[in-house]
Amino acid sequence: MSDNDPIIARGLKKSFKNVDVLDGIDLRVERGTVLALLGPNGAGKTTTIRILSTLLPPDGGQALVNGFDVVREAKQVRRSIGLTGQYAAVDEYLTGRENLEMMGKLYHLSSNDSKRRAIQLLEEFDLSEAANRIAKTYSGGMRRRLDLALSLVATPPILFLDEPTTGLDPRSRLAIWDRIEKLVYDGTTILLTTQYLDEADKLADRIVVIDHGRVIAEGTSNELKSNVGNERLELVLPTEEEVRKTIEALRTEVLRQEDNRTITVAVDGSITHVKKILDLLQNSAIEVESFTLHKPTLDDVFLQLTGHEATAAETEEDKIK
Amino acid sequence: MERSAVFWIVRDTYVLIVRSLRHIFKNLDQLMALVIQPIMFMLLFRYVFGGAINTGSTTYVNYLVAGILIQMAAFGAMTTSLNVAADLQRGIIDRLKSLPIASSAVMTGHVVADLVRNVLSSIILIAISLLVGFSPTASIQDWLLITAILLLFTLAFSWLAAIIGLLARTVEAVQWISFVLVFPLTFASSAFVPTKGMPEVLRIFAENQPVTHVIEAMRSLMVGTPMNDHALLSAIWCIGITVICVPIASYLFRKHSTK
Numbered sequence: 138m139s140d141n142d143p144i145i146a147r148g149l150k151k152s153f154k155n156v157d158v159l160d161g162i163d164l165r166v167e168r169g170t171v172l173a174l175l176g177p178n179g180a181g182k183t184t185t186i187r188i189l190s191t192l193l194p195p196d197g198g199q200a201l202v203n204g205f206d207v208v209r210e211a212k213q214v215r216r217s218i219g220l221t222g223q224y225a226a227v228d229e230y231l232t233g234r235e236n237l238e239m240m241g242k243l244y245h246l247s248s249n250d251s252k253r254r255a256i257q258l259l260e261e262f263d264l265s266e267a268a269n270r271i272a273k274t275y276s277g278g279m280r281r282r283l284d285l286a287l288s289l290v291a292t293p294p295i296l297f298l299d300e301p302t303t304g305l306d307p308r309s310r311l312a313i314w315d316r317i318e319k320l321v322y323d324g325t326t327i328l329l330t331t332q333y334l335d336e337a338d339k340l341a342d343r344i345v346v347i348d349h350g351r352v353i354a355e356g357t358s359n360e361l362k363s364n365v366g367n368e369r370l371e372l373v374l375p376t377e378e379e380v381r382k383t384i385e386a387l388r389t390e391v392l393r394q395e396d397n398r399t400i401t402v403a404v405d406g407s408i409t410h411v412k413k414i415l416d417l418l419q420n421s422a423i424e425v426e427s428f429t430l431h432k433p434t435l436d437d438v439f440l441q442l443t444g445h446e447a448t449a450a451e452t453e454e455d456k457i458k
Numbered sequence: 459m460e461r462s463a464v465f466w467i468v469r470d471t472y473v474l475i476v477r478s479l480r481h482i483f484k485n486l487d488q489l490m491a492l493v494i495q496p497i498m499f500m501l502l503f504r505y506v507f508g509g510a511i512n513t514g515s516t517t518y519v520n521y522l523v524a525g526i527l528i529q530m531a532a533f534g535a536m537t538t539s540l541n542v543a544a545d546l547q548r549g550i551i552d553r554l555k556s557l558p559i560a561s562s563a564v565m566t567g568h569v570v571a572d573l574v575r576n577v578l579s580s581i582i583l584i585a586i587s588l589l590v591g592f593s594p595t596a597s598i599q600d601w602l603l604i605t606a607i608l609l610l611f612t613l614a615f616s617w618l619a620a621i622i623g624l625l626a627r628t629v630e631a632v633q634w635i636s637f638v639l640v641f642p643l644t645f646a647s648s649a650f651v652p653t654k655g656m657p658e659v660l661r662i663f664a665e666n667q668p669v670t671h672v673i674e675a676m677r678s679l680m681v682g683t684p685m686n687d688h689a690l691l692s693a694i695w696c697i698g699i700t701v702i703c704v705p706i707a708s709y710l711f712r713k714h715s716t717k
């Protein structure tokens with residue numbers, strides 16, 4: 138960590154109509170790394186990104202992007218960043234190609250370079266066939282891909298991606314992950330938000346978990362997961378009698394009983410551990426109807442960190458929106 | 459290659475003008491409105507009210523054209539509000555704001571598209587009115603002046619409309635705000651009936667508001683009604699409104715914390 142880190146936020150505060158949306162957010166992203174901002178609906182992810190990309194002035198605190206202050210040196214910040222907002226911001230009445238060429242020109246590329254870049258990005262994002270259709274006719278996933286392509290027109294050194302894969306099918310999702318990894322490989326610094334732990338897990342070097350405008354945990358994905366506990370093995374047994382016998386056999390390893398035929402056991406995720414447990418049950422002549430292995434989810438992280446479910450707290454806020 | 463700041467402002471603006479011009483022909487709903495509206499207005503007013511309104515020595519068709527032209531321009535300008543609000547709603551303004559471009563460029567794009575749209579629908583309107591009895595006495599110079607006034611008026615209203623779009627934020631809000639603003643301004647004017655018959659307070663408002671000056675100036679140039687100082691006042695109003703609105707719109711554009 139150093140003072141030349143491309144993204145630095147100190148004590149960011151923001152309130153809307155006296156509601157504190159950000160309550161002192163501290164962040165730091167090292168050059169060429171990915172930081173994932175993880176949090177439930179309404180946590181303040183988008184607000185943070187909007188402040189860092191100069192769209193919204195903070196009420197307190199300070200943020201430096203590429204060494205420039207987002208309030209006083211907004212213009213220099215804008216020269217160093219690309220932004221993909223939460224909702225696909227494509228011009229519906231322009232074709233995919235026109236959208237990309239326009240963005241190229243607005244990033245002050247020459248007309249020819251803009252054209253070339255557009256063709257290249259259409260290719261990369263699997264949009265060549267739809268290049269000459271207006272974006273109004275695109276599917277959600279296509280719009281999202283175009284949206285992401287638009288923020289890459291100028292190969293900015295710093296990229297903000299607000300929920301880049303929400304609402305995409307698995308294939309598009311993988312394609313975008315791929316693309317993001319390539320960008321990082323080329324040295325881009327990325328701050329992305331997500332609601333999915335697996336996405337953060339796959340892409341991010343570090344994860345910052347926020348809730349109600351505050352950082353509640355920070356670390357690598359492994360650090361976070363070890364906080365939450367490891368993977369869980371869920372066992373479904375034929376009878377309540379078998380459940381009782383299983384609990385007896387496994388004792389401390391049993392996390393909880395889900396219902397009268399299902400129990401959850403803590404495992405470290407390795408085959409050896411799972412096999413050991415299943416062997417033990419077999420040796421005790423306990424019949425297992427079925428079993429599943431669960432990875433820790435965002436919900437588990439939340440449950441652990443905040444004592445409340447990630448999604449449950451949000452229903453009321455969503456109503457206000 | 460280093461270019462001057464002015465170069466980039468001009469080019470950014472040009473790029474965004476091209477964008478908005480493309481919208482005219484790709485947004486079919488707006489294009490339909492552009493073509494159908496002038497025809498409807500002309501025919502309805504000409505035949506529904508034509509027999510009932512006394513416009514003195516001028517025939518009603520001749521009286522009407524300037525009024526409808528300006529009403530249409532005023533409503534046409536509100537497409538700028540709609541398009542600005544749509545950009546806001548879709549997050550396009552956010553994206554453009556995160557670029558290092560001049561803050562007026564996006565709106566200049568919409569405003570210029572408005573000018574082009576209004577010139578197109580005005581041509582259609584004048585063609586239709588010639589078919590239903592419009593007989594202008596204007597010379598070529600007069601027509602050039604008429605065009606200049608129309609453009610000035612559209613410019614002023616489009617910038618005003620840009621502010622409305624930025625403040626209203628949603629397409630739905632723009633719809634009622636522009637209705638509330640444009641209807642009184644265009645109806646409480648000399649657009650469709652002479653102001654003489656209006657109640658005192660309304661008449662004073664109607665005779666002194668910019669829309670009437672603009673209409674009277676155009677009418678005088680088209681069919682020779684008295685000019686007085688309408689042309690001068692029109693120019694002052696339109697330029698005044700534009701000069702005030704451009705910086706306000708640019709400020710709001712930068713300042714706006716959108717959702």
Ligand SMILES: Nc1ncnc2c1ncn2[C@@H]1O[C@H](COP(=O)(O)OP(=O)(O)OP(=O)(O)O)[C@@H](O)[C@H]1O
Pocket residue numbers: 153154158176177178179180181182183184185223454458715716717
């Ligand atoms: N312009 C605004 N006016 C009022 N309240 C706002 C505004 N923008 C955001 N908020 C509120 O701030 C809180 C945080 O919003 P934000 O969009 O940052 O959340 P988020 O973490 O991005 O959520 P999501 O996962 O739903 O996108 C929410 O409660 C939201 O209602």
Ligand SMILES: [Mg+2]
Pocket residue numbers: 182183184223299
């Ligand atoms: Mg968000």
